[in-house]
Amino acid sequence: MTFIKMWNQQLLIMKYISLILVMIALLYSSQAEAQLFKKIKNKVERKIEQKVDQQVDKEIDDVFDGDKKKKKKRKKKKKDASNSETEDTTENEIETTPEVGFKAYSKYDFIPGEKLVAYEDFSSDVVGDLPQKWNTNLSSEVVTINTTPGNWMRIGKGVGIYVFSEIPSNIPEDFTLEFDIIYDFKPDSWAFKRHLNILLSDLADPNTYMGKHNQGKHYAKVGLAVGSGSGRGVFFTKKTPNKGLNMTSKSYPISFTKEGTPYEITHISILKKGTRIKVYSNEEKVIDIPRATESDILFKTIRFESEITTENEHFYLNNIKFATGVNSSDRLFESGSYQAHGITFDSGSASIKASSYATLKQIAQAMKANPDKSYKIIGHTDNDGSDSVNIPLSENRAIAVQKILKKEFGIDSSRLQTLGKGSSEPLSDENTVTAKAQNRRVEIVQL
Secondary structure, three states, X not given: OHHHHHHHHHHHHHHHHHHHHHHHHHOOOOHHHXXXXXXXXXXXXXXXXXXXXXXXXXXXXXXXXXXXXXXXXXXXXXXXXXXXXXHHHHHOOOOOOOHHHHHHOOOOOOOOOOEEEEEEOOXXXXXXXXXXXXXXXXXXXXXXXXXXXXXXXEEOOEEEEEEEOOOOOOXXXXXXXXXXXXXXXXXXXXXXXXXXXXXXXXXXXXXOXXXXXXXXXXXXXXXXXXXXXXXXXXXXXXXXXXXHHOXXXXXXXXXXXXXXXXXXXXXXXXXXXXXXXXXXXXXXXXXEEOOOOOOOOOOOEEEEEEEEOOOOOOEEEEEEEEEEOOOOHHHOOOOOEEEEOOOOEOOXXXXXXXXXXXXXXXXXXXXXXXXXXXXXXXXEOOOOOOHHHXXXXXXXXXHXXXXXHXXXXXXXXXXXXXXXXXXXXXXXXOOOHHXXXXXXXXXXEEO
């Protein structure tokens, strides 16, 4: 212990001081002076002993009570933080989203199309079966994952083609495509190929040439690879009959490198507008090709393609959204209202997901460009559940959007009215997964 070492050092000092004082005393002849030096010597020794005792006590207290002091300090800090959180919660009764999340997405500029055409979450499929709305040349099945909610389409070993029947042929020039992807293997483990591709092509029918990748005279391919060596990353490939116009590009978002994490959800977003294609991995833009296709070429079909060479390793897909109506902020309210499918919430709550940032930013830009206009924010739900739940939920979501527009983007709340309509005004009366997704939305009406 440190105080034992210090005690020995102080005793040695005391001996030296005593010896020096005695030697000085011997230089003087009178008895009175000798007694004076003896008193000085005794006083010095007592002072040193007193200091040593105090230091020893402190050292012992630190050893036995130090943890308690630290805990008290930590407890005080925690209490102060708790008080702060309580005040914030009281002021903002409607939960919105953590500021940290919005900061992460501050450079995220992906905005889903206004019109949701096709949506798939496999909720209507039986676990263990092939998904009803998909065609494939390879086996795939709907499964659940114990670490993640919902149903997922599992894709395994082989060379596969997957066609989602609700994505139309003759797709429009401008559209967005989103989906969640998970893999169940360690990305730093060896594998010749672990690829999942999204192929946009001029192939007239996506159900032809099943079993053959890269079909069509003109195509643009986005590849997600978690193989070995150079077989990792996000790829882009453009192919035309004119070889001089062909190109490739590659990026390395963390999910598709050795540092990726099994069973972690990665959200992929693809935007095609004119000849330009952008690809995002979560909040990061990883591909941006201004001339990803030629202006006189229209892609007709979209299909997913996979190639996995190892046994018992899989990709999983969910939350697939295909939407059209890709508008810039100056045209957002041309029709008088905007269906903001890009504003999404945690399930059953009014907490806005951070990935909604770009949509909210675009809405705010349109509002700032028309400072004399007011707006009504209307929350809508699907018809699952009762009005007693859906109406308050839709109201709270509308209020949450109002608060975010004010707090994050500086829109005066006096310009923003809110209303919750529950499931009373559906966009579609069908009882399908896509229809329900269309009906779950926030609508912004220009007044």
